Amino acid sequence: MAEKKISLEQVRHVARLARLEMSADDEARLQADMSSILAYVEKLNELDTTDVPPTAQVGEAGTPIRDDAVTNHPAPEEMLANAPARQGGFFKVPRIIE
Amino acid sequence: MAIGLEKYEAVIGLEVHAQLLTRSKLFCGCSTAFGAPPNGNVCPVCMGMPGVLPVLNRQAVELAVRAGIAAHSEIAPHSIFDRKSYFYPDLPKGYQISQYETPVCKGGYVELPAKDGEEPKRIRLVRIHLEEDAGKNIHEADGSLVDFNRSGVPLVEIVSEPDIRSADEAGAYLRALHAILRYADISDARMEEGSMRCDVNVSVRPRGTEKLGVKSEIKNLNSFRFVEKAIEFEVSRQIEILEAGGKIAQETHLWDPVREETRPMRSKEFAHDYRYFPEPDLPPLRIPPDLVEAVKSTMPEMPAERRARYVRDYTLSPYEADVLVAEREVADYFEAALPGLKNRKAAANWVMTEVLRAIRESAKPLAEAAPKPAETGSLLRMVEAQKISLNAAKTAFAAMCKSGKGAEATVAELGLAQVSDEAAIAEVCDKVIAAHPKELAEYRGGRDKLFGFFVGQAMKAMGGKANPKVINELLKKKLAG
Numbered sequence: 001m002a003e004k005k006i007s008l009e010q011v012r013h014v015a016r017l018a019r020l021e022m023s024a025d026d027e028a029r030l031q032a033d034m035s036s037i038l039a040y041v042e043k044l045n046e047l048d049t050t051d052v053p054p055t056a057q058v059g060e061a062g063t064p065i066r067d068d069a070v071t072n073h074p075a076p077e078e079m080l081a082n083a084p085a086r087q088g089g090f091f092k093v094p095r096i097i098e
Numbered sequence: 099m100a101i102g103l104e105k106y107e108a109v110i111g112l113e114v115h116a117q118l119l120t121r122s123k124l125f126c127g128c129s130t131a132f133g134a135p136p137n138g139n140v141c142p143v144c145m146g147m148p149g150v151l152p153v154l155n156r157q158a159v160e161l162a163v164r165a166g167i168a169a170h171s172e173i174a175p176h177s178i179f180d181r182k183s184y185f186y187p188d189l190p191k192g193y194q195i196s197q198y199e200t201p202v203c204k205g206g207y208v209e210l211p212a213k214d215g216e217e218p219k220r221i222r223l224v225r226i227h228l229e230e231d232a233g234k235n236i237h238e239a240d241g242s243l244v245d246f247n248r249s250g251v252p253l254v255e256i257v258s259e260p261d262i263r264s265a266d267e268a269g270a271y272l273r274a275l276h277a278i279l280r281y282a283d284i285s286d287a288r289m290e291e292g293s294m295r296c297d298v299n300v301s302v303r304p305r306g307t308e309k310l311g312v313k314s315e316i317k318n319l320n321s322f323r324f325v326e327k328a329i330e331f332e333v334s335r336q337i338e339i340l341e342a343g344g345k346i347a348q349e350t351h352l353w354d355p356v357r358e359e360t361r362p363m364r365s366k367e368f369a370h371d372y373r374y375f376p377e378p379d380l381p382p383l384r385i386p387p388d389l390v391e392a393v394k395s396t397m398p399e400m401p402a403e404r405r406a407r408y409v410r411d412y413t414l415s416p417y418e419a420d421v422l423v424a425e426r427e428v429a430d431y432f433e434a435a436l437p438g439l440k441n442r443k444a445a446a447n448w449v450m451t452e453v454l455r456a457i458r459e460s461a462k463p464l465a466e467a468a469p470k471p472a473e474t475g476s477l478l479r480m481v482e483a484q485k486i487s488l489n490a491a492k493t494a495f496a497a498m499c500k501s502g503k504g505a506e507a508t509v510a511e512l513g514l515a516q517v518s519d520e521a522a523i524a525e526v527c528d529k530v531i532a533a534h535p536k537e538l539a540e541y542r543g544g545r546d547k548l549f550g551f552f553v554g555q556a557m558k559a560m561g562g563k564a565n566p567k568v569i570n571e572l573l574k575k576k577l578a579g
Contacts, residue, residue, distance in 0.1 A: 095242050
């Protein structure tokens with residue numbers, strides 16, 4: 001494959017942001033994968049889109065919208081059912097520093 | 099003025115979050131009510147469970163549009179939501195639904211009250227956008243506790259341009275914004291309860307230069323006073339560093355209200371790489387022009403317009419107008435007391451002193467602390483008609499605040515009606531003169547100052563209820579002999 005579009009540094013940066021711990025093998029494999037994905041998507045750059053407005057979304061009718069009404073009924077026990085740890089009605093997580 | 103301010107200029111921008119006055123959350127039907135038990139107002143959507151989809155709250159959109167109209171912003175007919183990704187235990191999805199490149203409102207400004215004799219200054223806005231709030235963490239020794247009741251609560255973030263030049267100006271801007279949000283029923287904007295929050299960006303630069311210095315961000319500010327103090331501290335800190343030849347680090351500081359200083363956050367969590375991208379779960383938000391027009395037609399008179407009207411029509415000073423206008427209820431009260439009164443300035447003074455004192459001393463909201471405005475108006479009309487003295491009116495007002503009774507009834511009950519009956523006053527004046535032959539002789543011998551003594555004696559004899567104007571006139575004649 002041609003030159004890598006993604007550097008190892010970038011792979012590590014994205015992994016850090018996603019809180020993923022990776023071995024050197026993983027890093028190399030992902031660098032290759034991510035580079036080839038980018039190369040594939042780059043195909044789109046062959047099109048001239050000068051006069052095409054950016055499209056982030058389809059659904060041109062606009063987002064569905066609801067009236068401002070309280071329709072949910074509290075079920076804290078259900079919501080806490082899968083919590084790895086809890087204290088009273090709270091979820092409990094490792095201590096956050098600031 | 100802090101040391102160094104003759105040489106350096108502060109450049110300040112504020113990011114204000116205000117909770118919108120909705121019953122339900124931004125993307126789900128959970129209640130926004132304050133005070134529910136922990137995790138009592140949560141559902142799979144605001145807990146970020148897999149497979150759920152957000153559905154936008156109409157009222158939140160309309161309130162954001164109101165904010166934009168109130169701040170003279172341009173309302174975007176088409177805007178999109180974005181995901182702001184970061185990990186923190188209070189953010190269950192791992193991203194916050196916010197807006198980035200296409201906010202609901204672009205530009206605009208907030209007008210600060212004019213200082214006496216100056217033009218009002220405008221602080222320009224970059225944007226106002228819609229976003230959801232995160233949950234709340236409580237830190238304990240052996241772990242942190244998370245409550246998601248606030249998760250998904252609708253907010254607007256109001257971002258100013260770095261147009262603010264001092265701590266005082268930042269305070270004035272916040273107060274002006276607070277008044278706007280409350281006037282237009284957008285938010286109850288209570289800083290101490292967290293329904294209005296403020297982050298501050300501060301940098302300094304040598305006066306006369308344009309290039310912006312490196313800024314620091316201050317968080318954890320929950321009162322107007324803390325915002326002002328934190329800015330003062332941070333500006334001095336930065337100037338000291340620059341004067342010592344150092345460099346400002348771009349970092350986030352927390353305000354410590356106990357030690358009254360800012361300190362850098364220890365965690366390096368915020369590398370500010372939020373990887374914004376368009377929220378795939380929400381199609382674009384369309385705001386048709388007729389919605390904007392409909393919202394416009396329901397806007398009340400805003401604080402800046404009201405201030406200008408008071409100065410123009412009631413000849414109040416900018417300062418007086420500003421005090422009255424700061425809280426909408428107070429300004430409404432003032433206007434409701436006005437009918438039938440000639441002296442608006444006196445009414446303004448009355449509201450600024452007596453009514454505001456009643457609120458302060460009782461620590462109750464205006465409606466409970468003071469009589470109905472019509473009753474205050476009726477009391478002030480009695481003063482204008484010289485039926486009661488100003489002092490008697492103060493006594494009556496204090497009683498009315500406690501009893502809730504009307505003005506006429508209170509004045510009658512306390513016997514405060516002023517005596518203007520000339521015959522009765524003349525009789526008392528004659529008695530006072532007759533009882534003080536020595537003073538009379540001295541007065542007639544040229545000691546003009548004794549006039550006040552006679553007025554005082556006559557007033558005392560009448561239990562303070564005599565019309566002072568009538569006493570003055572009668573005594574002048576009688577003492578002259």
